[in-house]
Amino acid sequence: MRPIIDIDHISKQYDSGTVALNDVSLQIEEGEILALLGPNGAGKTTLISIICGLVVPSGGTVRVGGHDIRRDWRAARKMIGLVPQEIALEPFETVIDSVRFTRGLYGEGPDEAYIEQLLRSLALWDKRQARTRELSGGMKRRVLIAKALSHRPKVLFLDEPTAGVDVTLRREMWQVVRELRAQGVTIILTTHYLEEAEDMADRIGVINRGELLLVQSKDALMGEFGKKRLTIALDKPLAGLPAELQDRGLVLSADGATLFYDYDTRAERTGIARLLADLSGCGIAVRDVSTKQSSLEEIFMSLVEDEPAESQEVPA
Numbered sequence: 050m051r052p053i054i055d056i057d058h059i060s061k062q063y064d065s066g067t068v069a070l071n072d073v074s075l076q077i078e079e080g081e082i083l084a085l086l087g088p089n090g091a092g093k094t095t096l097i098s099i100i101c102g103l104v105v106p107s108g109g110t111v112r113v114g115g116h117d118i119r120r121d122w123r124a125a126r127k128m129i130g131l132v133p134q135e136i137a138l139e140p141f142e143t144v145i146d147s148v149r150f151t152r153g154l155y156g157e158g159p160d161e162a163y164i165e166q167l168l169r170s171l172a173l174w175d176k177r178q179a180r181t182r183e184l185s186g187g188m189k190r191r192v193l194i195a196k197a198l199s200h201r202p203k204v205l206f207l208d209e210p211t212a213g214v215d216v217t218l219r220r221e222m223w224q225v226v227r228e229l230r231a232q233g234v235t236i237i238l239t240t241h242y243l244e245e246a247e248d249m250a251d252r253i254g255v256i257n258r259g260e261l262l263l264v265q266s267k268d269a270l271m272g273e274f275g276k277k278r279l280t281i282a283l284d285k286p287l288a289g290l291p292a293e294l295q296d297r298g299l300v301l302s303a304d305g306a307t308l309f310y311d312y313d314t315r316a317e318r319t320g321i322a323r324l325l326a327d328l329s330g331c332g333i334a335v336r337d338v339s340t341k342q343s344s345l346e347e348i349f350m351s352l353v354e355d356e357p358a359e360s361q362e363v364p365a
């Protein structure tokens with residue numbers, strides 16, 4: 050199937066000389082939720098802005114639904130809704146007028162039935178006549194989503210949808226996003242919250258210093274990097290590993306009091322039962338065992354930790 054967004058060798062060097070993106074290629078499938086992760090200044094907003102036609106790339110092409118974003122920008126733009134990072138609403142405008150106005154900007158005629166359905170789906174119908182300044186932060190964000198969806202785009206970009214939002218509101222936003230996906234909207238979100246990506250995304254892309262380090266299904270990413278570590282606290286420290294246990298992938302701590310065993314969570318047999326039996330067979334008494342799963346946060350840190358956060362500067 051043809052991807053709904055096809056990003057082909059995109060680069061961006063700003064006039065200041067900053068290389069914000071360096072040869073990024075990425076295909077986004079219809080109906081998926083893709084989370085773009087990366088530290089501050091990685092290039093996430095630049096990439097979204099290029100796809101939405103707000104920033105002109107220095108090289109490469111982007112197609113949205115087969116339409117080139119530069120040559121056929123009107124058709125490409127119609128397929129996209131963008132929820133920006135900053136909340137920018139006319140304070141005295143009512144919710145419903147604000148959504149109608151945005152729809153008009155896209156050159157779409159009135160469609161009150163659709164606007165009602167949209168506002169209802171975002172739990173804003175009861176607030177349709179409220180002025181936007183009277184709304185809570187969570188409602189304002191939902192109005193931004195309603196505006197972004199006012200022309201029925203197929204793709205929705207959410208640039209840090211829950212930055213500075215409390216936990217309850219964040220979960221509420223995730224629910225809204227899931228419902229949109231269920232309606233068939235393709236969603237690309239940027240986030241600093243690893244938990245958000247872990248909870249919602251089908252695929253995860255990691256950007257650092259303008260480069261796409263990887264794009265992988267969340268499950269594969271968690272599976273590949275998501276090893277579990279079994280920590281075995283021993284009753285008495287060992288001077289070394291007994292010969293019978295040498296080839297079992299065990300690591301003994303420097304003080305000899307703890308054994309570490311990394312295993313694949315997806316393996317049919319983790320080998321833990323046998324390992325514990327063998328320890329007992331060697332006369333090694335176990336005081337305590339615990340396990341820890343590497344989180345997406347740890348996976349992410351291991352990918353970007355050695356790299357400075359800012360993009361490289363090159364002379365203009």
Ligand SMILES: Nc1ncnc2c1ncn2[C@@H]1O[C@H](COP(=O)(O)OP(=O)(O)OP(=O)(O)O)[C@@H](O)[C@H]1O
Pocket residue numbers: 063064065067068069087088089090091092093094095096359360
């Ligand atoms: N208009 C601009 N002019 C010059 N440089 C810019 C401009 N916009 C962004 N940059 C630079 O490009 C790089 C990438 O910025 P971008 O905003 O795309 O990153 P980001 O990953 O979205 O960061 P954040 O998570 O902080 O929003 C940064 O070094 C930034 O300073």
